[in-house]
Amino acid sequence: MKRKGVRQGRKRNGMLKEDGGLEERLRRCLGAQEAGCEALRPEGSAAARQSADAVCVPPELLAAAGAELAGRTRRNRIGFGTFVLRLLRYEGLRIWLCQALALAGASLIGRLYFQGAFGDFSVRGMAMFLCAFSALAALLSFPLTGRGRGCRMRETELASRYGLAKLAAARVLLAGAGNLALLCAAFGMAARASGCDRGSLALYLLVPFLGAGCLGAGLNRMLPEACAPAGWCAVVPAVLAGIVLAGRYAPAWFEQTYSGGWTCVSAVLLAVYADQMRRQCRRAGLVDRIAAGWSG
């Protein structure tokens, strides 16, 4: 779509390039218009028209230039980056506040549990805590970015210029920025609080985050809209319980160190996660979903 837009953009400018002489004259007319000359406006003054005649611009060219300028004005819309920034106030703050509150609460509970169970943040305790924290951060993104269904906003959002796909992408970006900040904060605090090496700390943040993100994306696709709240309420505790049980019965998973193998695993998970997020954004914009009432 972007390529098409670029092609059409070139074509729009290319319209000027088809005939060298026409291009030059049209460019002069548009330049005069943008400099404040009223020659191209139908209601322009007689004096302005006379000055236009003075540069030998035929009436049909004036009309074409006026139409082109009207089209430009209409196409003068904000870009995607500005769109994301404009959404900060309505989406970004909400998402970040929910993430911060949820993860602060979970951190408090988790810290008490893991410190209590494993002493003053042993290697295993810290690893389990970071796994749980990052998995929770990844899973929370999905319900936070899936807004609009319950509030009957979807049709109006879908019919707008940016539509649901780009709105979903903006929300994913905002949630991703929040996750990145929280993961960095968790990394910093873990590095200070424990004796684990930084590579291992990054491993226990990155791999569970990406793994839970891939799981969450798959569930997001399968969960019917009506069941989504209950579904997420069931999935999150299940994943956290899985981490606790793994800590008890497969403790070796939480005594890993950073290695080339884990780098490959992370790279694969990152590719799958990125693809899942891209598909989720595209799926959000697929028409007829509002009729079917499916989530994602």
Next chain:
Amino acid sequence: MELQISHVTKEFRDKKAVDDVSLTLTPGVWGLLGANGSGKTTLMRIIAGIMEPARGEVLCDGIPIRTLGERYRDVFGYLPQEFGFYPEFTVKDYLEYMAALKGLRRQETRTRIDILLEQLTLLEVKKKRIARLSGGMKRRVGIAQALLNDPQVLILDEPTSGLDPGERVRFRNLLSEFARGRIVLISTHIVPDVEYIAARNAVMKDGRIVAQGTTQELVKPVAGKVWSCSVPAQKLAEYERSLRVVNLKCGEGDRAEIRYLAEAEAVAGSVPAEPRLEDLYLWLFPEAGR
């Protein structure tokens, strides 16, 4: 500008919601009339580009709207039949949010919002949460968002639902003025709303366009079939069962004035009445009058 709906069909699992509909919309106000379930909302969603037809296409000045994509949505405004708001939004927040979604620049957003709040008499409530507004005010907020990008094509699905008579008159006047040089398509059950302002109307039944044209052209099928008479009030129930009564007015004493549809005079003393769009609607949708 011209919007061409060409052989559009949309099927759902159990029925054909839109069945081979072709219509050419030119600048002015168009009314889309039809009973519940006749396919109006589905057709409007297809024109809005938020639903894909199974067959056929919608063209804007000869270019499929699918191809136009964002450029079509730039010149398009849509008010769905059922729409909602995020609970924390005030009127201004909502309009600014929708303006961002429509890609409007900040300065243009501020200007347009100020103009629309004034035109739709929402200035006093701009900082109020939408959830606390009356139904009519919420509907006006929805209309405001549809007009934000100063669209060339405006699709309104039941726009006057919930508005009081004064608000409906103001809205009709606003639309009439707005529709100069633009395409406005209104779907409604409130026939007078389109009768007064729509230059042309289309009537949908079971997914098909069964009639289209100006009001004068549309009412031709019921010309000579609309009657009015005075009847005893005690016999009203009997007449309502046996005749297709369009309007009933209890007069003083024991008489009532009825307006009914029939091929020929069915009650002695009936006089022919001037047909209206509402008569055509009830002629085509007899179940709507029961």
